[in-house]
Amino acid sequence: MKPEQLSLLNSVSAPAIHPDGTKAVVSVTRPDFDADSYVGQLWSIPLDTTKHPRRITRGFKDTSPAFSPDGLVLAFLRSEPDGKPQLFVVEAAGGEPQRITDQHAGVGSFEWAPDSHRIAFAARVPEQGRYGTVDGVTAGGEDGRLITTNQYRANGLGYTSDQRQQLFVVEVPELGGEPAVALRGRAAHEQPARVVSGVPAARQITFGDADHESACFSADGSQLYFVAGLQEGHDEDLVTSIYRVDASGGQPIAVEPSTGKLQTVAEVRTSTDGQWLFYLAQDMGETGRDFVARNTSLHAMPIGGGEATRLTDVEYLDVSGPLEPSGPASVLVLNTALGSVELLDVPAEGGITPLVHGARVVIGATVAANGEIAVSYSDATTVGDVASLERGELRLLTDFSAGLRNNSRVSEPLDVEATSEDGHPIHGWLVLPDGPGPHPVLLNIHGGPFAQYTGAYFDEAQVYAAAGYAVVMCNPRGSSGYGQAHGRAIKQRMGTVDMRDVLAFLDSALAAVDALDEDRVGIMGGSYGGYLTAWTIAHDHRFKASIVERGFLDPVSFTGSSDIGWFFGGEYTGGTPEQMAAQSPMAVAGAVTTPTLVVHSENDLRCPIEQGQRYYSQLKSQGVETALLVFPGEDHELSRSGTPHHRRQRFEHILRWWAKFLPTASNQPDAPK
Template identity: 65%
Template sequence: MKPQHVTLLKSVSAPAVHPDGTHAVVSVVRPDFDADSYVGQLWSVSADADRAPRRLTRGFRDTAPAISPDGQVLAFIRAAAGGKPQLHIVEAGGGEPVAVTDAPLGVGAFAWSPDSRSIVFAARTPEDGRYGTVDGVSAGGEDARLITDYQYRMNGVGYTADKPQQLFLLDVPALTDEPWVAPAGRALKDAGKDASKDAGDARSSGKLPDARQLTHAATDHDGAVFSADGSHVYFTAALHEGHDRDLVTGIYRVPVGAAANADEAPAPEEVRPAAAGTGTLSIGAVRESRDGRHLYFLAQDLGPEGLDFVARNTALYVMPPAGADAVRLSDPETQDIAGPLEPAGTDSVLVMNNARGAVELLRVGPDGSSTALTTGPRVVAGAAEAAGTVWISFTDAGTSGDVAVLGGGEPRTLTDFSAPLREEAGVLVPQELTFASPDGYPVHGWLVMPEGSGPHPVLLNIHGGPFAQFTGALFDEAQVYAGAGYAVLMCNPRGSAGYGQEHGRSIKERMGTVDMQDVLAFLDGALEKFEELDGGALGIMGGSYGGYLTAWTISHDHRFKGAIVERGFLDPVSFTGSADIGWFFGGEYTGRSAEQMEAQSPMARIGEVRTPTLVIHSEEDLRCPVEQGQRYFTALKQQGVETAFLVFPGENHELSRSGTPHHRRQRFEQILQWWGRYLPTATNAAS
């Protein structure tokens, strides 16, 4: 795979399954160089493998499909080129999509009511005078912001307090109605000046339905879903006293009749907690079972202060909707459960579990009974059940996204959206490996070997997080580097997710200890096992926490010919005041004393670095702010280490995953140029 092949990476949404189970709809999105954006449409996938998938829509970017419970209407999010994403609906059998929202900053997640008559959606609500709400007031001309809270920014979003995410309810218009037509000519003249002004305004002209605002608190409201009987909307939010000083969130519900019209807010007492006794939990998702007897939710226990988030596995809980003590159904020591929660049968839910470099699908009942529906080296990205059939979207070593149905053994794959990638770019299958650390601890990971007999230069790639995991699924980074002649090593050292809570928490207040030991042991084990690897031509690289551990390692180990430190967590001291998560993250991982921070800080050891290092950062990164990279680069340069600073405008912490296609390609090209200089191969040498 080469940098220009990123346009062949097609990501597939969770399947929206028709109630009769005969077919599902997914969005298929890919990077596009011409538009320098992400484009995609909706596809219909039949349960009959003999029927090829067909494209349903032709919008610029159509995503998040959801079929109404009665099977009649398909709702989805459409974004025009340069426009905000808005909710659209179309007849499930096909037709012309109709916009039903015009939210100033766009629409986020949404959910259908059980009777298919209403949709609840989330949208950020800007303060008057901000974000283009007043003509002629640019971003630089807005009023000053007075900040009094810790939590006021978010990577990829920016400021949050002046545009909290609220929930809205709209009645779905009948698609059989006559389409609205703007008055023109004599009709417009006869209607007068006011009608002329209103003709360009879709809402006042009656083209769009009114959306009734359900929430108003000055904080984000997430994960909205209807109760099984349609009478309430559940959501998660931090509405408790002192919510700015912890990471706790709760489950709340509001009756759908709380706002009679667009100008009437629900009374405060109508927005009330739905689960008591969860004061130390961070709630991630909530959903009632189809029979309405069980309220499931996902949560992490953050300890008595509500801040101990380090490597806290997420657990599945259940309680009666009417209220009672919640019962934990999964063991957070051994399982890390992820959502969204999807109903299965009458009383169960589908959830995902991060497990040893895979993501498996589980079906869990209210008594805690659990069945693994998928196994093996596969990453389940989404799932849904209808008419007794479970559908999944997934990635594995050969695809960046496809759709399958389950039943009786291996999943039956129904699509092959990655065929062009394999045919044009080629895909190398990773080898799964385990090597022992010096203390005997097993370190699990993968090797992506380039073609040819070698010896191959080796790149040790370290993931971010740190509570995250590499998987055996197709990974564009490894494919591009291996395609250029490099052997790529990836492992999940202690501190990673997927191997139990103790594994993840083992680096709390001990960053750069057993985690560095593990990645170097994995490297040494591979060098000893494979004669095709060149132990004298080693590079090391990583992003975010991977940038941290790369910078930390090259201050201890000088055998690497080159290094790349990307969007790194490099100085816990300045991180505290500059990062969106700085007020808690560094202190929980390194400890809060100055001595602890210095003992685990790459900046404190930068004088020991000898390795030529490329520093990569994005100007709008709020997670690991650009000052981390700026200071690290400057210090390297001042002490005479060969270095360069690659800075991307307009990008945030997610550049490598969701940055603009042009910047993603340019990033790969610059990385290969760096390695071509310090670790040349037959196909990648410095010009």
């Protein structure tokens, strides 16, 4: 894959299956260079393979499809080129979509009521005078902000305390009815108070000083359940809980498990039989902030609260949503495991049935009333496709990555096992370019650190392999998917066993594969991967060059500048000056001699740009060959969801850097001008 082929990456959403099981609908989005944005529409996927998938909407960016419980209406989010996502509905049999929200900041997520006549949705409510709510008042002209809390901004969003996410309920209009028309002439003069917008009025249900998330209706539709941090002292910890509120409005009531543990609840879903609350949660220790490498577990408790049962093993399973009902009292969940993402079916009474496993990354799945299951997934040869699950086997229904495979070679990753110096097993992959070699090698380190590489299609590895590089990547201690002990091994020990693991994995690959050139090796990584890259080149000088991207580089300044700085560094490195210095790349930057490209984004609030600027300045001052690549308007997610132009340009700069220090036949330095 070449940087200019980013537009061939078709990403597929979790599927929405029709209640009758005949079809599923997904959104298919891709980077578009002409729009310098992400575009996409909804596709209908027949589960009958004699019929063909087809595009059913024509919006600029249509996402998040969901059928009403009665199957008559399809709801989705639509974004215009410079607009915010709004909620639209269309008859499931086809027709013209109708917009039913007009939220200033757009709609974030939504959920159908059981009666198929109402939808609950989440939207940020900006304070009057901010974020363009008053004509003529720009961002630079807003009133000053007086900040007294720890949690006041978030990467990709900015300030949060003056635009809390609240929950709303909107009535879905009769789609077959006559559309409203704008008043004109005498009617406009005689009825000035009547405004006809065609958008029904939504009722705001929550008003608390916190973000309200994961709304779902009770089985009878009378109540809304949601997740928020509304407890006293919520600014001092990471605890969130489940609440219930009347679907027509009122005071929220906490629905608490009897365990008494401090938890972060990520998602809640009512069972279709109305008896249970399923929810995903992480234990946060005694402080409510001990988040390091905490696996997420699925729990079930009675609908009114009380004794909660943990349904998944907290040590070895790390589950996530979307929670989708699979029966009257069971749900589907995803499980991060050994470089894959599995699909599990879990009933409230206990027991787990694996449905999809192996070398795949499941994106989402839904179950129809007749038991048909639609699954979206990615693997080594597809960015995303849809399949039906039949007798434990996936039956492929789409081929959205055909254009990618037809126009570029897909280098399938080789599964590799290695052993660290203390005997700990390390799992990872090797992606080889064409030709016999010996190939220069790029050691890639993932972010997180509690995250994982997988064997699924990875644009980074494919771009580098196409340019002639062998890509080595693994999941060292600190990563997710291999149990909590594996993830928590670097708590207050960053840069120890994790560095030894990635170097042992690299050495093992170099020794085992003759096609790798052990004398021409580079190292690179982003976020935590930027941290470990910067830390490693201060201790190991074998690398011809390095790239440190959006790195966590100085725990001291990170504490006061990052959106998560108030808790992250203290939990990972420990909070004393001595602990921070012992694990700080800035503290050992003086030992670096490796040529280093530092990449950062101006709007990165997760690892603020000062981290990269100060690191670059330090290397520059001591004579290390270095450069600082800064992207305006981008945040911490540049490499994954930045504008298509910047994503392509980022790849081009990275390849130029490697061409300078590790040239290949297909990636040569620029000719002098």
